[in-house]
Amino acid sequence: MIVVLMGVSGSGKTTIGTLLAARLGCGFSDADSFHPPANVEKMRAGIALSDDDRRPWLAALRQAIEDWEAQGLDQVLACSALKRAYRDILAPHGDVVFVYLKGSADLIARRLAGRTGHYMNPALLDSQFATLEEPADAVTVDIAKPPDAIVTAILAALGRTPQGLSHAAT
Numbered sequence: 001m002i003v004v005l006m007g008v009s010g011s012g013k014t015t016i017g018t019l020l021a022a023r024l025g026c027g028f029s030d031a032d033s034f035h036p037p038a039n040v041e042k043m044r045a046g047i048a049l050s051d052d053d054r055r056p057w058l059a060a061l062r063q064a065i066e067d068w069e070a071q072g073l074d075q076v077l078a079c080s081a082l083k084r085a086y087r088d089i090l091a092p093h094g095d096v097v098f099v100y101l102k103g104s105a106d107l108i109a110r111r112l113a114g115r116t117g118h119y120m121n122p123a124l125l126d127s128q129f130a131t132l133e134e135p136a137d138a139v140t141v142d143i144a145k146p147p148d149a150i151v152t153a154i155l156a157a158l159g160r161t162p163q164g165l166s167h168a169a170t
Ligand SMILES: Nc1ncnc2c1ncn2[C@@H]1O[C@H](COP(=O)(O)OP(=O)(O)OP(=O)(O)O)[C@@H](O)[C@H]1O
Pocket: 007, 008, 009, 010, 011, 012, 013, 014, 015, 016, 032, 078, 080, 111, 112, 114, 115, 116, 118, 120, 143, 144, 145, 146, 147, 150
């Protein structure tokens, strides 16, 4: 199973994804590290990425998903996947479970204000929300809760036990 944790910058993709992968006993990857340097520099400078900027990044992520599938690996991927068209590039065959980390702009702005050491400029949060097309068909979780509670809610929605490593009955 490939799980993509999606949502705007600061919604908790890295935080929740790391915990979720540990509870599932699988690997974790962060789409942040797939961006070409030019994209990173734009975001650092507070310039929103365009569709053209995101296209090669999404293609590289799709390739990574296909590689994990070919190896039979479960994997959690943190990726903003803001638009429907981006999600279609990531999962053209519906072979990915999307989990949407949903929260208010106020809450996420507060969290970003408290975060240090990340290239993403918090001033881009408005543009992230403007670009976001909320998924109708994703597992959707409320990010106001503590990380452990969010992970437990995701595991339940995925049909996995809260303990993680064991797979729930179908
Ligand atoms: N459920 C939570 N409760 C409290 N704080 C949280 C929660 N989830 C994340 N945070 C904090 O919010 C900030 C943003 O989280 P995180 O870096 O995981 O978001 P992200 O979606 O990966 O961001 P980006 O897309 O910019 O990489 C971090 O400082 C993190 O510690």
